[in-house]
Amino acid sequence: MLDIAAIFLTLTAVLAYLNRRFIGFPATIGVMIIALALSLVTIGLDALGFGVLRDFEESLLHRVDFSDLLMEGMLSLLLFAGALHVDLSELRAYRWQIGLLAIIGTMASTLVVGLLLWLGLSYTPLAMPLTYCLLFGALISPTDPIAVMGILKSAGAPKNVELVIAGESLFNDGVGVVLFSLLLSVVHSGKVPGFAEGALLLLEEAGGGIVLGLVIGYATYRMLKSIDSYQEEVLITLAAVIGGYALASTLHVSGPLAMVVIGLIIGNHGRALAMSEQTRRHVDMFWELIDEILNAVLFVLIGLEIIVITSAHGLLTAGLIAIGVTLLARVLTVGLPIRLLRFMFRLPAGAWKVLTWGGLRGGISVALALSLPAGPQRDIIVALTYMVVVFSILVQGLTIGKVVRSSIECASPPH
Template identity: 40%
Template sequence: MDIFIIIALLITLSAIYSYINARMLNLPGTIGVLAVAITGSLLIITANQAAPGLAKNLTSLARNIDFSESVLNIMLGFLLFATAFRVDTRRLRREMKPVMMLSTLSVLLSTAIFGLLFHFAAQFFDIRVPMIYCFLFGALISPTDPVAVEGIMKGSKLPRHLETVVSGESLLNDGVGLVLFVIISEIARAGAENIVFSEVLLVFLQEVFGGIALGIISGFIAFRLMRSISDFQTIVLVSLALVMADSVIASVLHLSIPIAVVTAGLFAGSRSIDTDAKQHSHQSLEKFWELIDEMLNTVLFSMIGLQMINFPFIDNYWRTGCIAILMLLIARWFSIVLPLTFLRRTLNINYGSVNVLTWAGVRGGISIALALSLQIEARYKYLIIAATFFIVIFSVIFQGLTLKHLINYLYRKEQTSESTP
């Protein structure tokens, strides 16, 4: 199928899904589009089973989309930059300790805890998955998704400091999660006995600190260029070039694309502007990236729903999916509580916020893209893909729709206890 036809069909489907949500469901954008897309895919699967070939074009579209390539190497850079560029860096700096804890230590803990829990829980139900693949599953599912998180945050009344923590964590933990995924993938491929620890450490440092360095340098250069002019069209082109150049350079130098793009976005978006004309251009640039963010969000979640056409057997893994959802929630909770127990004095976060942070840890397209990119035995790959779909659908739709009620309940309870003499 021609690339233009694929893009045209994707945009058209995304517009239809978005319209149905806005007209009939009126759910938060991310949640509504995914719900409509999943319903559409289930109808297509049913139609194909009843009359093979009835939805041939849409089935062909789903099979022609390289989801992992599209998300990880094309869309992710734009989505992360769009979010990072509009972050209030002053608020982020105030919450940097809990953000760094959640985006590094908690990801590592969640990966290990989930891997162990999933391995033994699956065994209890006579589902055998090698331990290394369970850790690999943990690495791809532990980082929260900034795209999904931002969409859900818009519909909640989360306290501002917690909103900053959740958003900041989701922005920064993708880089750590992706590096961890690459390392565990290599261990699974080559075998633990053939892996040299110093080489693993070198890869980690290269990906993380190389990405940070690239982001700072490119962000500074782009900011200086944008600051020297007030022509809006040129400023937009410079920002687009920044994202694309960082993605290409990071890929060539084997650096972390998410870390490079997020660092560049934070650096370029946080600088002060010295004239009214340039301030207006900067504000217009934020609106431009907000529009890009909304459009790519809609397309991404339409693609997630569409991918289900390629896996009509997902319902066969419902037990695995339920186990994975429960184990992930437990792992997420412990990965927050354990560091908090030892670092409580240095973190601006209390135990009462743990449940909100656990429930706000939403997964999305990045986890699915990583699951689809797995190069392991087919039976384990399909099991992990199916379980990942269950987790993403549960977290985006169920957690997304109930998060606001959880926040209202918990904070109303706190206010009531505080007002009681």
């Protein structure tokens, strides 16, 4: 495993250098573009009879369980790092808006994407059962906090717009994972649970994750408050994240939501009341480095994964349908409510365009798709997910700054 880690870290460092030195894109987008280009060159060389590089890349990727690496390893660290710098007092001011988008919006989007994809694919050779289309809806509907927060930093959006879209992305992936698990159990058992059973599962997973996050967050806060030594305090935060995520998996509650809650507690009460200035500086620096390094590695992996995507007749058409359906669902479940209820959401005019176009998908969607059991439906879903994610990061990510500048009429919410 050490040699695999060494190869990917070295490759990521080289690609990050090339992006910074010659291209100048945001770090996550830049390394992904270069990795994607390398994979396409490798595929091209293979078509010309030089298959050594493709064989090496495929063997390397097959030794990495992308789904397990992200969902059981990197995700906890990235979510905590993302939540650590969210101002809880500002988040509280938009709690209802974020809650509606993260819970109701994600559930509605899952349904819209599933139904429209089912209808759209029925006109292609890659038609899928409705349950699998809904599975795709569940894994593609949550916006990826890793992608969103990394790219929004350079987009120049007003603070309240950035806060709402970042808050939504931090919480809706937990809801999406629960919906995905529920629909996956339907696929396995063939039995559709009743409303009460589904609601109970959602409450246990999501509610349990929030409660666990509160408990671990408070315990961590008390430990940090009782000492003043940045070495031990950084170690305590790291242990809270890794140990807390492992405990959440054991208890079958939402680890992502637990990490977000812990991050909010430590990033607000912990930083303000339990840390000295020296400790705050070291904690911030440590988690900022973790965030940047893991983000870069993650997007390099996404760029390389194209080489293991199965090709099939009609896949390009199906991918375009999936991209269109995903964008339409985002408009209907996020953009339209914000546009019609602008004064309730208290966001600037034009913010609905930013939240629609800024709903980026990333590694979480790919990881969930790769976790599906082997079969022809899985291959189609993985390919469609990958196409939507690449479009989201490359096209939406590179143009979100222009959308912000052309859409936002004022930087303060209407009164």
